[in-house]
Amino acid sequence: ARRMNVTILPPDVNESEWRCTGCKGAMRVGFQFVKGLSSAAVTRLLAARAHGGPFRDIAELRTRASMGPDDLRLLVFMGALGGAMCGYLLCGRPDLTHELADELVDVVVRGWSAAA
Secondary structure: OOOOOOOOOOOOOOOOOOOOEOOOOOOEEEHHHOOOOOHHHHHHHHHHHHHHHOOOOOOHHHHHHOOOHHHHHHHHHHHOOHHHHOOOOOHHHHHHHHEEEEEEEEHHHHHHHHHH
């Protein structure tokens, strides 16, 4: 890719497809190369994005695409949730990891409250 002057872009929940895609000297890595991400999760993610547009935050991604904690954690660690997912311009993996943890705690607490 370097010799051909092609920029490699990481997977992104709002941009990537199953396979790699390319345009104007750049190639976006597809979800097929995210080791450990289930194909069912990718299918749900792509369908939810096609139906409802880009994801704005982790909570929306989790609910619209029915993403489990393992798949969400993997997407965070892969860098597939960009700055647009945070609601502010600069966002890193530590911020997203904390947001993911908060979201999962909320889910557990709501689940316990509903069962009571």
